[in-house]
Amino acid sequence: MIDGPDCGLWVEVVGSGDPVTVFAHGVTSSIAELEPLAARAPGTRVLFDFRGHGRSESPPEDAGYDHAAMQRDLKHVADRYDATQAFGISMGAGALMGVLERDPDRFERLAFFIPASIDAPNEGSPVAFPAMAHMLETYPLEEIVARTIDAPAQAPLFASRPYWRALWRDRILRMNGVGIPGALRAYVSGT
Numbered sequence: 326m327i328d329g330p331d332c333g334l335w336v337e338v339v340g341s342g343d344p345v346t347v348f349a350h351g352v353t354s355s356i357a358e359l360e361p362l363a364a365r366a367p368g369t370r371v372l373f374d375f376r377g378h379g380r381s382e383s384p385p386e387d388a389g390y391d392h393a394a395m396q397r398d399l400k401h402v403a404d405r406y407d408a409t410q411a412f413g414i415s416m417g418a419g420a421l422m423g424v425l426e427r428d429p430d431r432f433e434r435l436a437f438f439i440p441a442s443i444d445a446p447n448e449g450s451p452v453a454f455p456a457m458a459h460m461l462e463t464y465p466l467e468e469i470v471a472r473t474i475d476a477p478a479q480a481p482l483f484a485s486r487p488y489w490r491a492l493w494r495d496r497i498l499r500m501n502g503v504g505i506p507g508a509l510r511a512y513v514s515g516t
């Protein structure tokens with residue numbers, strides 16, 4: 326755990342030497358989903374959980390979860406470890422774009438995976454994200470799995486893809502029920 330700009334951020338450093346690459350995950354995600362993508366990258370890999378995600382702390386209410394807050398987290402970690410490269414998934418890619426908007430030469434090399442929408446909320450997110458935020462604030466994680474992944478209506482989706490079921494089940498069970506609702510609402514509102 327390191328001191329972040331607004332709260333403690335969980336960071337894992339793997340490998341050594343140059344280049345130093347910071348890896349930024351998507352909304353509702355964590356380091357766990359970055360590990361397979363970072364495993365074969367050369368040099369030092371710096372993986373971190375954004376505020377309110379994974380094992381990172383949730384910030385005080387006035388610090389929030391808006392795009393600027395996620396950019397502060399990413400920049401703070403990248404600067405602390407002298408990262409020369411960056412990899413962003415979805416929300417992490419959006420945070421990376423925000424850092425680049427202010428400092429276009431900050432990184433020597435970039436990679437974007439499933440880039441986030443930068444000019445409007447993703448299709449479906451104005452309905453799905455607030456619903457997920459409500460569920461996280463209302464039910465224990467196991468019950469959310471039962472209501473979503475294990476629901477009979479989902480059986481056809483997972484029948485031919487049991488690995489998807491395992492992936493989504495694990496993802497839900499790792500969610501931070503305090504921080505992620507704020508991040509989901511901020512992501513949809515653009516604030």
